[in-house]
Amino acid sequence: MNEGAVAVPTERVLDLFHGVRLTPTQRRIAHCLVQHAPAVAYLSAAEVAELAGVSQPSVTRFAVALGHDGYPALRRRLRELTAGAPDGRADAGNELQQAVRAEIGNLDRLAGELADRDRIAGTGQLLAASRPLPVLGLRAAAPLAAYFAYFAAKVHPDVRVLDDGGSLLTDRLEQAAAAGASALLAFVLPRYPRETLDALREARDAGLTVVAITDSPVSPAADHADVLLPAAVGADLVFDLHTAPMALAMVLLQAICDAMPADTQRRLEAFEASAARRQLFLD
Template sequence: MDTAERAAADSPADDGAARLMKLFEAHRLTPTQRRIAHCLVRRAADAPFLSSVEVAELAGVSQPSVTRFAVALGYDGYPALRKHLREVVPPGTAQGAPADSYNEYQEAVHAEIENLRHLAALLADPGPVARAGTLLAASRPLLVLGLRAASAQAGGFAYFAAKVHPDVRLIDEGGTMLADRVDAAVRAGATALLCFALPRHPREVVDALAYAKAAGLTVITVADSTFAPVAAHSDLLLPAAVGTGLAFDTACSPMLLGRVLLEAMCDGLPDAQARLEEFDARAAARSLFVE
């Protein structure tokens, strides 16, 4: 970091924004509330002096939403939050403060990069993933569960897993049929269920995992935190943080962890490579892909 970059990073404005980010990131916020939080972070120098009406106009939300935002953070109302902001944001940042190094979109990308670095550090101990891979490979059939926000992660895993595993069953919709599908898989010989659980955690996912464990399945869960609500119903929980810098969570880290689990599962399937080669041969014969 050169002298100019160091000065910018140590500027009062950046310090104020960082303190606000720390305050907001400690809470699980709705998309509307995140919009308000982003607005305040971008206007860190002015935030302690803005009225709730001004914040609402700047964020493009209603004034009651700003009040609910303050309550979600644990304050009696917006005036109490604003009082705290005046203590959090250091003095001298209101006028002439240098702009942040990155815009909000770049900040979201850099936050995801940090999540991936954290995942890489966790994978320095490959034991939990290797154990998960062995359990997934041995389950016939293999259940893969992901509802709502996590359905894309579960669907991606199941799509690729089906190329090497003889029987993969995806559950990406809740409802009364979910328990029936778990029962059917157990009767067919299933021993493990892989769950992708992402915020905001649906109650039906927690209930589904409790049912799966009661049915005798070993539950392996990819979740955003070891403290996620699904932890109590997971035999093996693998954490992968989600990004919260945008209105909706970003899940690059859980997706990558899913691919790592695929690799570990392949290591436990002696015929995985043969199945992949067989698929490639059939795909070529059918001209399935554009060359």
């Protein structure tokens, strides 16, 4: 269970990085703060560096980049966030109820992010224009990729799910690009398979525009995506909850439908006629 996700709301920590252009190394440190707050508020710069897998001077430079005199000042700020965060556990019910209510919070934050409709609409147009449309999801992200692709295939003429790693993954990416693909939709979720990040690099090398649905603006996918769409992952149970990423996937599919309304209507009507003829459903 990720206690920090409850004690310090993720958005409070993310606000520290808002509007700051971070280097890839600094993003790793930022991601460490998000994942391990408030524990890092009581760690030394050397301990944070070890936790994030970077050098101690990198942690100091990171603190300065955020406008602090040094790491001690940043640590004091993190402690303030910890002290000021409402706990609310006494009234939140048992741990299962708390986990579900945390997901409600994740969905509420996602709703706030969707205020910029133009950005989602533009991303929908980008994906709708890609023929074929490869959809990447490895390990824990594979079910989300399959769920999205199942419905996307009803309105898009050529959706290709990439849910297996290994050397064949690069082959399939290159084949999609050769067939005319212009974009890749990738689901990049903790624990961030190395193969997924390698695939994002290879997709860009193949000329594809990478759209990534991931759990945080400072996730490792940020270094490899042209369009980053964050949706928080619940971490209060033994295994992660992907409620918000799945909701975001369906919102993005709506944007794809909106980008090609005539084709969407034609393909949906054709499917309904086929389903009725074959008596696929009981209703």
